[in-house]
Amino acid sequence: MPVATSSRRLRRQDTDDIEDATATQVRDEEVDDVEAASQPRRTKGAKRDKKARQELEDEGDEGGNDNGQHVDNPLADFADQPIDKQQAGRISGLSQDWAQIRGLHNSSYSLVQDIGSALAEFTEGEKAEKNLAEIDKMMRSLIDTENELRAHEDTLTDLYQQVIRGEAVPEVISRYDSGVGTRQKDYGKKTSRQKYAKHEDYANFRQGIYEIQHPDEAMPPVADFIPAEEGDDSDDDDDVQVGGVTQDYRCPLTLKLLEDPLTSSVCNHSFDASAIREFLKNDRTARQKCPNAGCHKIISLNDLKPNKELAKKAKEAARRERMREEEDSEDDENVIE
Known part of the structure; x- marks a missing residue:
């Protein structure tokens, strides 16, 4: 078998080197092609990020510029539209919702009346007076809450009546808040006698306690159980006084x-x-x-x-x-x- 000469071995080695270099060059070109293909996507993403940052900066600068000028909100030019008759039913529905809540609330009166009667019957002395004073305070708080619920109900009823009569009712939310606030403020100006003395459930509460503590005696007017305050003297003498009868x-x-x-x-x-x-x-x-x-x-x-x-x-x-x-x-x- 012939033996390869040194010159032939060199030529074969050179050929192998060329093939290896060619393969390496192909792989490098493929990598370059992949990088080149992905390069535009990175560029677009960077542009989008830059654009987003610019928009945020523009929003942060909105409302003023380097000269301190204010950019008006175009929505401020649109005023609240008046309520029409087609929407009156919604106002009436809201008023009825408040009335329903008030009805549920008023069911608490009977429970407090029973507690007051039980305390009057089964407790004595200083402890009885303290407990009855606390339950009396609870009863008055319930009446205050009832008045607050009624303020919402009556305000919505008034707005409903105005719409039905064909009156323009713009800025209905402001009118609603104002109406509720006025009613609560007027109630807050009343004295304790004016708030509670003529309230039927409060009268029944006091009646139940008095019947136990003073059986077979006529209960005096409810106002006698409430200390007088400044402003009570102006009450009309012709007003009906609750009490003075035996149940x-x-x-x-x-x-x-x-x-x-x-x-x-x-x-x-x-x-x-x-x-x-x-x-x-x-x-x-x-x-x-x-x-x-x-x-x-x-x-x-x-x-x-x-x-x-x-x-x-x-x-x-x-x-x-x-x-x-x-x-x-x-x-x-x-x-x-």
Whole structure:
């Protein structure tokens, strides 16, 4: 076998070097092509970043320039548009929402009245006075909250009436805020007697406590439980004073404590359901003079409505009456012994 000479080995080595160099050059060119292809994308991204930064700088400079000039907001030229009749229903709906919230809130009065009556019955001395003062403060706070809810309701009702009458009502939000604020401010100017003395639920609250502490006695006017303040002297003497009567839980017909009372919407007198139905011969068309002594109103079955609150009070009155009778019986036994 012929042996390669040194010159042939050199030529073969040179050829191999050329092939390696060519392969390396191809790989380098491919890398350069990839880098060249990706280079424009980096350039575009950089341009976008630069543009975004410029926009932020422009926004930061908005509203003024190097000369201190202010750039007006074009939206400021658009005033609030008046409410028209097509939108009046929304205002009425909002007013009804506030009325519903107020109704839920007012359900708390009955609970506080029950707590006050329980404290009056089962606590004594200084502790009783302190607890009753706290529950009285809670009752007044509920009335204040009711007034705030009513301020929103009444303001929306007034706005609704204005729109229905065809009056222009621009800037409705400002008018709403102003109306609520005015009503709350007027309420805040009232004295405690003006706020609470004529409130029906507060009167019932005081009545329940007084009946327990002073059974069979007429409760004085509610105003007597509220210290006078500056401004109370200007009250009209002709104003009706709540109080001064004894709550009677007996039916005028049966002379027994009410069990299932029906109250007349005409004269506000209450009767045992079975007794008044028999009196009116269970005829809804029948109309008779109220059987309560001294009342001359004409009533019918259609005027009589169930009174759950009165039924509860009558039941409590019956329980207290039984307790007093038992105590009197025990006292008599002790005297005999």
